[in-house]
Amino acid sequence: MEMDYKKILEDLEKKYEEFETQYKEIETDWIADFEGTQDYHTYMSYTEDEVKKTMYPEWFEKEQQMKDLKKKIVAFEKDVIVAASNVNKQLDESIQKIESKLKVNEDYIKGLNEKIENQQQEINTLKQSEAYINGDEATRLQVEELEAELVAKTYRRDTVAQDIFSMQEELAIIKVKKEQLLEKYGEELEAYDKASKETPDEKQLDENEGKDEKDEKSKGKKERTSNGGVVLPDANSNPAELSPEEKAKKEQEEKDKKLKEDFADLSSKAKKGKLTDKELDSFIDILKDKDNYDKLGLSMGLIFNKPRGIFKALNKKYKDDETKLASINEAYSIYEEKFFEKHGKEKLEKLSKFFVIDEVEHEKKTPILRAAAEEHEGAGGNRENNNPLGAELAGGVVGDGEYVDISSSSRKKGELDRGEK
Amino acid sequence: MEEKEFYEKEELEKDIASVKENAELLKRCTTLLEKIEEFKKD
Numbered sequence: 394m395e396m397d398y399k400k401i402l403e404d405l406e407k408k409y410e411e412f413e414t415q416y417k418e419i420e421t422d423w424i425a426d427f428e429g430t431q432d433y434h435t436y437m438s439y440t441e442d443e444v445k446k447t448m449y450p451e452w453f454e455k456e457q458q459m460k461d462l463k464k465k466i467v468a469f470e471k472d473v474i475v476a477a478s479n480v481n482k483q484l485d486e487s488i489q490k491i492e493s494k495l496k497v498n499e500d501y502i503k504g505l506n507e508k509i510e511n512q513q514q515e516i517n518t519l520k521q522s523e524a525y526i527n528g529d530e531a532t533r534l535q536v537e538e539l540e541a542e543l544v545a546k547t548y549r550r551d552t553v554a555q556d557i558f559s560m561q562e563e564l565a566i567i568k569v570k571k572e573q574l575l576e577k578y579g580e581e582l583e584a585y586d587k588a589s590k591e592t593p594d595e596k597q598l599d600e601n602e603g604k605d606e607k608d609e610k611s612k613g614k615k616e617r618t619s620n621g622g623v624v625l626p627d628a629n630s631n632p633a634e635l636s637p638e639e640k641a642k643k644e645q646e647e648k649d650k651k652l653k654e655d656f657a658d659l660s661s662k663a664k665k666g667k668l669t670d671k672e673l674d675s676f677i678d679i680l681k682d683k684d685n686y687d688k689l690g691l692s693m694g695l696i697f698n699k700p701r702g703i704f705k706a707l708n709k710k711y712k713d714d715e716t717k718l719a720s721i722n723e724a725y726s727i728y729e730e731k732f733f734e735k736h737g738k739e740k741l742e743k744l745s746k747f748f749v750i751d752e753v754e755h756e757k758k759t760p761i762l763r764a765a766a767e768e769h770e771g772a773g774g775n776r777e778n779n780n781p782l783g784a785e786l787a788g789g790v791v792g793d794g795e796y797v798d799i800s801s802s803s804r805k806k807g808e809l810d811r812g813e814k
Numbered sequence: 815m816e817e818k819e820f821y822e823k824e825e826l827e828k829d830i831a832s833v834k835e836n837a838e839l840l841k842r843c844t845t846l847l848e849k850i851e852e853f854k855k856d
Binding site: 398399402405406409413416463466467469470473474476477480481483484487488490491494495497498501504553556560563564567570571574575577578581 | 819820821823825826829830832833834836839840843844846847848849850853854
């Protein structure tokens with residue numbers, strides 16, 4: 394009896410997606426924190442242990458969570474190999490089954506060929522008979538009848554032969570594809586097969602899968618098409634059949650997908666300093682549109698891991714172009730606002746403290762930060778005048794490298810209290 | 815398997831569909847194994 398591996402595989406795929414998503418989410422935060430630990434460690438000359446205790450305990454927790462998840466995923470691989478091995482066996486069985494049936498039909502055709510040959514001979518004999526030559530009506534009718542049967546048999550033979558040929562072709566293609574698929578994992582599956590024959594593991598797994606099959610039997614049937622095929626996602630569904638709402642949703646999804654792809658590409662180039670002018674404009678446009686931050690979701694989150702790296706690269710490249718720097722600065726302000734929303738006040742404070750502590754170095758490295766700070770000194774930079782970075786830099790500094798609590802209520806009003814600690 | 819003199823086309827088509835379905839499942843298994851392999855590389 395065939396098992397419902399479709400359901401088993403769906404569960405495995407779902408489980409893997411969950412593992413991977415969970416891992417990526419932790420990793421996203423972890424990388425962001427890692428930058429913090431690294432920078433903080435470097436600039437404050439703290440030991441790793443001190444950083445752990447003071448600023449970023451969560452980083453180490455996340456690192457441990459990631460290690461645990463990785464172990465789970467590696468262990469999970471065995472379940473997939475078991476499923477693949479069983480699916481492969483089932484595939485072999487289904488191929489053998491149809492090959493046997495096609496062989497039966499081939500034999501049937503051979504039999505039919507013999508009958509056709511005999512009938513043709515019979516017709517020829519009759520046609521050469523004295524009765525037929527002399528125009529005997531009964532013999533003529535008999536010949537006509539035999540000829541009509543012959544035509545029908547020949548037609549059937551040709552049709553069945555054509556069907557067998559088509560199906561054999563399809564099977565040959567499937568077998569080639571199967572070999573290609575197994576090229577990479579054939580050895581693992583073989584190793585599992587061998588091991589399973591020697592241990593009771595397989596029996597146990599089959600029992601479990603049998604239970605799944607029983608539970609999901611009716612569901613499995615519904616998931617098949619009328620001709621027994623697999624119900625595939627409607628990626629190729631005809632848009633004309635969609636309702637206007639569905640159509641609009643689909644179009645939006647496609648736009649969002651393109652946005653994610655474009656942004657990933659542009660941010661990668663930005664980090665490497667390889668953006669063309671046109672690409673920079675597109676990149677800045679994306680960053681300036683606040684709606685995009687939600688649309689980009691996790692992808693944006695991943696980019697968030699190294700935003701300063703990107704902005705630093707941009708600053709360096711466009712240090713002599715005031716217009717572009719202004720544009721980059723504006724994008725940074727929006728990024729920071731979204732960062733605040735996403736990570737909360739606490740992380741923003743850490744980020745700001747980092748900038749303040751390293752003010753001297755950053756002034757040298759990042760003209761945009763210096764410019765922002767100067768602008769603040771001159772114009773009282775704050776969130777209201779769209780220069781938050783300037784506000785944090787200039788407003789946060791007290792004496793030589795000390796910093797104030799930039800989250801104070803006075804700061805929010807744009808009236809920085811330089812004496813506040 | 816029941817021995818017959820001849821199998822109808824419809825029955826064979828169902829079997830072919832089943833073979834295709836199993837091949838598709840095998841493909842999904844290997845895709846999943848590839849994903850895990852990629853993940854392990856990271």
